[in-house]
Structures are given as structure tokens and as C-alpha cells.
Amino acid sequence: MAKIELIATATFGLEEMVKLEVKKLGYEKMTVENGKVTFIANEAAIPRANLWLRTADRVLLKMGEFKAVTFEELFQQTKALPWEEWIPENGRFPVTGKSIKSQLYSVSDCQAIVKKAIVERLKETYGIEWFKEDGAEFPVEVALLKDTVTLTIDTSGAGLHKRGYRAKANQAPLKETLAAAMVLISRWREDRVLIDPFCGSGTIPIEAAMIGKNIAPGLQRSFISEGWERITKEEWKSARVEALKAIRQDVDINILASDIDEKALEIAKDNAYEAGVDDSITFLLQDMGKIRSDAQYGYIICNPPYGERLGEKKEVQRLYERMGKVFARFDTWSKYILTSDEEFEKLYGKSASKKRKLYNGRIKVDYYQFFGPKPPKSMLGNNRKQSL
Template identity: 40%
Template sequence: MKICITSASGVEAVTKRELQKLGYPEVPFVNGRGTLEGEFIDVAILNLKLETAGRVEIELANFKCDNFDAFFDEISKIEFEKYLDKNAKIIISAKSVMSKLFALSSIQSLTKKAVCNRLEKIYNCKLLEDGAEYKIEIAIYKDVVTVLLNTSGDGLHKRGYRTLVGEAPLKETLAMAMVHLSVWKAGRILCDPFCGSGTILIEAVRHALKIPAGNDRDFDFLHWKCFDIKIFEQVKMQANNDILDIPDLKVYGYDIDENAIKLAKYHAKKAGVSKYIEFINDDMRNFTSKRSHGVIITNPPYGERLMTRKQIVSCYKAFGKMFSALPDWSAYVLSSVTDFENLFGKKCKKRKLYNGKLECNLYSFLGKK
């Protein structure tokens, strides 16, 4: 089967390196989607272990089409019965870019009709749709239609430990991408001076301990009759055997908001990493360290919803002053503030990333060796 892995803009190279480490070399990425040939064991491995990917999907078909009659005919040819049983609950989503087929509601309704008609003929019964969920996505780009079956269910950023949400939450996959793009590794001090609900630090510790990203969550494919659950159980057991305990691992989170610190502690406990993280309810201006070659990875406040421009200027200048007292430390800062370098007081390397739909830059500054 052809397996597709989605990745957010700016993160594709990080996800590609992850795939290489998992034994999938040279996976090409086009428009945020990488493809490889595999089996259901690969679906299990990728869903469980990928840290920065969005979803894992099975490509059911790919064809060129510019009218709805031909579209319906092509969808009707797809062998959905290989995956969908007679009780399948069928959910259709669609997106279309620069294509003659742009009416999303028509794309969804025609797809649903074609799928149901085929399955009812195959199974010789009326579909009740009272079973496991099967999410089918129709992606159309320049009149080329790709039909995908979502194996993950919810996006892979939903790890399972973050059940409560603070202000302006950072997706776990983006937080993990920031960790991957940094020089931090276990043995170096790590601090997030604007830790919020703790996502960056939790993801960093789980990465260091080799806790599989999807260890605490469910996936749609686990409920499909075409999948042997024993495959996943074996993959998960092997992955959990590789989990480390690093007694001297310690990372630090600061936040001026007491409620954010309470939330961060709650999430760290649910994620099973609370003993490795010290959360401190204090202003980042008060952070200092005698240890050398530490790393800051952070997502400070930005945007009118959280801070006024005057507050941002004051905060970022104070952040730069605090950091200047740590000459051999490195910093990785995600922000949408376009004059960040001027406020921070240092020239940095930039990498465009998206926090949700908001365009940001990951500003990287390497400390003295």
C-alpha cells in the first residue's frame, strides 16, 4: 500500500529525518506530504513513533479529473472494501486548490454516494454505519484528485496527556519540531522562560527518554476489522522496551502566570515526566544560571490577544537582557513579531514556521563554544 505522512510547512525536513532514523530512507515530500510503500506494520510504527508528523494516511487513488461525472465514476472504481467493513461509519472531508472541482459540499456528497453504492453492492446490504470510523479525505490540486484514508484519526499532535488547554496553546508536534531543530540533548541544561502549559519541556523530556509520541493515545486504524491488533501490540511493546530512565535529567520552566504553572505541572504528571521538570512561578527576568552551554527553547507571548505592542517591546527587550548574561547559551525562540531581533538585541538565523495559521519565525542563536 502507498502510505502518506503529512507534515506542517517548514517541518517537512525534520519529519523526513525522523523517517530516515526509523528506517525509511529517501521519502520524498511534496506540498507537505511524504509517500512511501509499506504494510500495516508500517502504519503502526509511523503512528506510534513519529514525533513531528501531522497524520498517517493510506492513498487509495490518484487521478486527473475536471468534471463531476468523471469524478463519481473514478471514485466508484476504488476498492474501498479492502479496508471498510459493512458497519463502517464513513466520514468524508474535502479540500480543493486551483481546480475546476471546487464545490466542497458536492465533492463530499458525491464521494459518500459512490462509496456507499459500491459497499452496498459488495456486501449486499444497507449500510448502517454503526461501526468504526473511517475518515476519507479528498484532496484536489490543479485537477489532480488524491483519495486518502486517515489511519490516525485525530491529528498526531494530540498525544493524550494534554486534556486541559491554556492560553494560545502550542501544538505538541510544533514544540517537538523546535526541540529537533535545537542543539539540546540530555546532559545539557534546558530552560523555557515562557513555559505556559509546559508543552515544549514535556516534549523535550519525552524525546530524551525515547517515549513513543503516540504511547498514550488511540488511533482509528486500531478499530478496523482489516487490521490485526496484535501487530500494534507487538510494535508498542518493543518501543516501550527502549524507554530510558535518565536520573540526572532535569529541565526548567518559568512562567509569571500561576495558573499556567499549575496546568504545566498537571500535564507533566499526565505525561509521566513530572520528576524531570521543575516548574517555577516567577518572572523570566529573574532567571539566571551558573551552568554553561545551556539551551533556551521557548514560545514567548505575541499577538494583540495576549499582549499590547508596548508590553511586547518591554518583554522582549527584558528577555534579551536576561539572555545576554548567558554568553555561552543557545536560544531558539518562536515568534510572529517581525522585529524580534531588534528587540532581542541579537542577530539570529530564521526559519519560517506556522503556529496554527499564524506565520512565525524560529529565531536561532548559537552561544559561544
Template identity: 50%
Template sequence: MTSYQLIATAAAGIESLVANELKDLGYQVQTENGRVRFQGSYADIVKTNLWLRTADRIKIIVGEFHAKSFESLFDQTYALDWAALIPMDGEFPVAGKSIKSQLSSVPAVQRIIKKAISKKLMDTYSRRGKLPETGALYPLEVAIRKDHVMLTLDTSGTSLFKRGYRAEKGTAPLKENFAAALIQLTTWHPDRPLYDPTCGSGTILIEAALMGHNIAPGLFRSFSCEDWIFFDQTEWQKARSQARAAIKQDAELNIYGTDVDQNMIAIAKENADKAGVLESIRFKQINCLDFQVPDDYGILISNPPYGDRMSSTEAVHKLYRQMGDKFRPLTTWSKYFLTSDEEFENYYGQKATKKRKLYNGALRTDYYQYWGKKN
């Protein structure tokens, strides 16, 4: 069975979470900025695409080398065994990026890579003329940093955050894998209450319910490598069958979500229903200040309005003050708030136990953590 050098890409700040997930799945890992390296077969590519909750993509490292000239870039790219991955009719677009390198023109780099791969495939398949590229998609990327070249083949297709359940997003939605990361950075376990007072389209709560029921996050979507002819496609059928068998249908979860906007609650319910977890989440259209938490020793996660998400800074700060008055007295609850507002602690009225820098897309945010009493 062929073994591949693989990377799971990740948003800045959550690489350690991806590494922990891979370790839990049984892999040895090496964590770097924006990615985690591991090794595995095609079955492992299938498994990690299905089960990783916080990663962005799973990529095969086709080759790595140093290059400071286009001639060197061409020759070392040509030397790789492209025909082991791409058939004669495969479509292989090349994306690219270059940082602090002599080969700084990304379009030129992409052209050279494309030319080298095309020549290698034509020589291997004894074909003259242009390759048809009418078959399955093989998305390639060339990434150059300080003259170090990494050529990768994307097995995921669309990013792993696209689970397939979110029919409606609402305003300023969290990506699904980022929402999963917010949960994993708390002490929540499925036997504890979880509450999102500003649930919006329900992403945080849906991701928690998927975890609580042990539902593989990639179970309801497709992946680009499912169409690749050089791989055993029965692996997908086997892996999905195993994932369905692993679902904990009878898990009892205490998950609550509120939002002042009735339309958002309707969207959240629709998304939860599509994910198959609607019965496990109690959504309610209500101002969070009027909600009474039902139990002790719970976890509260909130992505309250901030920045461009509300037109009035004054209104945002008023909400933070009100949330502080409401939630500070819940001493047995651990509370977690994501915001880009650096004055959050002042308006909430309490210094966080811990603060963690995260990037919500390109926006720098802080994750304010208030740890409750242990039971």
C-alpha cells in the first residue's frame, strides 16, 4: 500500500487542535505554521477528510526542493512522478504563492510548473500535442517560501469547513471548522450543558451536537479525490459505513441556543435539521438577557456582535455590559467570548482568566475565557 507525505492545513492559531485530532486518530505529527504534517495511505486520506473537525484541507506533498531559478524549478518539477497521481486526461490547475523568494512572480511560477508537469505527463504517456484535461480534477498548488518549494495535491476539493449542512448562513457566520475549534478550546463534554446566547445560524451548537453524537463532520459531503482513478474507491464506501456505525444516536445532550432575531432562529433550525441534530438542540427566540440557564456547571460560548457586525459601537458596548451583568453571577459556568473589540473586558466588567488570539478569517480576534468553579 502506497504511503504519502500529507499535510492538514489549518487557520493560524489552531494548528495545535488539528495536531491533537490527528494524534487521537493515531497519527504521528509535526506541527508547523498553518499546517500539520503526517503520513498515511489513501485509506488515511479518506479517514482524515471524513473526521477532522478543525482542519481546512488534506493535501498530498508531491515534492519539496529549493529553487532560485526557473530552470531549476522546471527540472525539479519534471523529475517528480506525476503519472503516479494524474492520468492522461486529468485536469490539473495550478494555484500558487511566493513569499520572500527570488522567484517572486506567481503567474510565471505557475506557468513553469504547468509546463513541467505537462511535459512529464506527455513523455510518460507517449502523447503528442496538448493534454485534453477533460477528466477528473486534480487541484495543485505551488507554495514558495524563502526559495523552498512545496508542490501539493489537494484531496479535499472545497474546504473541509463546508460540511454540507448549512443551507442558510445569516450575517457574519463562523466557518464550521472555526466553530468546532472554539468548542475544542473549552472544557465542554457531551454530558455538560452548553449554551450560546447569540447563536445566529446555529453553527457552534450544530458542531457541538455533531461531536456529542460522534457524527463525522465530512459524512454529508463529497471530496475531489473520490473521482481519482488511481485510488481504491471502495475505501470511501467502507469509511462512510464505519462512520455511520459509530454514530451515537441515543446520546442525550443539553444544548441551548437563543437569538433575538426570529429569522435567525428559523435558519438555525433549518441548518440543524439538515445536519441531523435538530432534536438535540433547544433553540429559542428570546433576548439572551431573559434566558434562565437550566443547570449548573455548564459551558457558555458566544460570538457576540463586534466590528462591522453592528453599525453602532455604543450598542455593542451596551450589550457587553448587559452580558456581564447577566453572566458574571454564573460562577459555576465557564464562559467564552469571541470578539475583536480589545475593550471587551472593560465593558463586560471582569478580567478574563485567559485570552487567546485567533483569526476569524482575516480578522484578528481574542477568545476571552472565564473559567467557572469545578464540580
């Protein structure tokens, strides 16, 4: 198979997590930049990356990168790229764009020029004057940053956060990619108890259970590149069979998810069932103050309310004060809390061991990490046997 360049795009702050995932898939040659991880692979990586990447937003096929400060340079260098290797005679190729700190700042003009250049290239290749564009779709993006043009084709379609299990969600749901990142950053293991006392529609516990069972996050959905001629159905089938065989059915996972919102909890139960992890999660309708566990050295991972709306802030800050007192009972546990409140540590009553700047949608948040003590060697592997 020919070597290709792929770009796994990432939300700000998650680039290193995406890098680790790409490396785990076996792709070593990569570069990490703001918002993306570029890596060298082959065509088989398109199905595998789309199926397996938990924290990436999309997988893009990189067609070319070059400097351009005039529309003529943009046209000629776009036309010089081998678009026919991917786009067939009847392929649809809508063009989107963005421009940041570049002399070619008119996005609409850049889109039109790239579209024209691809058309001219395909005209010469296929010997036709008119394209039906009634076949598979190849979404092209022209991205300009400081006069450097990057041309890509989207292989994912809908964003990778759309796993397929969340038919319903409560208000302001946490993205699945961010929830997965929260679990991976915590280094939670499936033999430790995990509690989410603000589970909402269940995204954090579901993503944790999928990680524990090694369920590929993209198994229940389709991708736009499944309709491409160059990637065969056999390649997609092989990647899906590989993912199915990798699922750990025998692992014993102990996750407690609770919330005071009965409707949200019902949605969470449905989502867990759709994700195939309902047997790993116990859902409870209860206040955060009532969480309990006989287990030691467990994990609390949660995304409590932020109080972004006027009038809610004081109520939420009182909640954070309560959290500090309730979570203190779990003195051997590690706690991981995502919030936008910059005074959280003061309200919680303890300084975090570490914090990480992230974005929940457009909201800048911090991921506060409170490390618990390491368990004695005699307890390793036995923690999952303890009851909630």
C-alpha cells in the first residue's frame, strides 16, 4: 500500500492524548501541532483511525501543503496535486475553508479557486467537461495559516464524538471525546471502582466502561470514506472484525453513576444500553452528598455544573464547597474534576496536584486532578472485588 499522510484533529489541550492514541495504533512517524497530529500511514489506517481514536475530532487525508500569497499560486499548486487518486469521475467534492493571519483572507474566494483548480485537474485526467457529482462525497478543506495552505479531504464525515450510542442527551452535554480524554488522563484502570456523582446523560461512565472493555468508539457508526472506491469494503470489514475481536467481554468493571435529575438518569441508562456497557454501570438517583463505597483507592471523575448563567454562580459555588467535604471522606481515592470556575480550589478547600487547561465546547475549563495515595502491592488487582 502507498504511504499517505493523515491528520487527526484535536480540541485544544488534547493533542498529546491524540498522539498517544495514534502511537498505540502503531503509527510512529508523527508531528504534533496546535489542534492536530499529522502521521504517516497507509490506506488501512483510515478505517482503523476512524474506528479507534477516542479523543480526536476528525481524521483528514492530507493532500498537500504549500506557501501561497496570490490566488494564482493557490490555483496552480492546488491543480498540481493528484486529486484523481482519490476523487472518481462522479465524485462530489464540496470545498470549505478558513484563513488565519494570511494575505489570502477571503475564504469564499479561496474556496472557489480551489474548487476550480480541482475541476481543471480532473477534466484533464478524465477527459470530460462536466461533472455530475452524484457519487461518493469527498469534503475538501482549504486551510490557510500565516500564508501556508493545507489541503485535506475529510475521511470521517460526522465528528468522531458522535459514537452512535447517544440518541438522547440532557442540556449542555459533555462531548464524548472530552469525556474519554478525562478518563484517559486520569489513568483509571478497569480494576478500580469509579464514581461519577454528576453523570447527567452518562457520557463519562459510558466512555470509561468502553475504555475498560476496549470497545472501539466508532464501531456503531458509519464514516463518509466507507463510500470511497480506493478503500475497499474488505479493508473496512477487516478493521471492524479486528475491533470486534479486541473487545474484552470477561472484564469485571465497577462504575457508579448518579444524579439528582431523574430524566437525565433515564437517558443515561438508555445510552449505556445502546453502547453495550449497561452491565458495567450502576445508576442511582441521588444527591452527590450520598455517594459511598467500601472500596479503597478508587476514582471520582466528574463534570459538575459550572454556573455560567446569571444567578446560578453562588449556588454552584456552595456546591463546590460541599464537594470538598464529601470527597474528603474518600481519602484514598483520586479525584478528577472539570469546571470553568477559576476559584474552584479555594471553594473546594484543597489545591490540585495538577491542573490542565481544556475547552468544553467554547468554554475554557480546567481539569483539576487530585492524586490519591498509591495502593499497597497486596491490593493490586483486588480492588474491583470490593462493593460500592
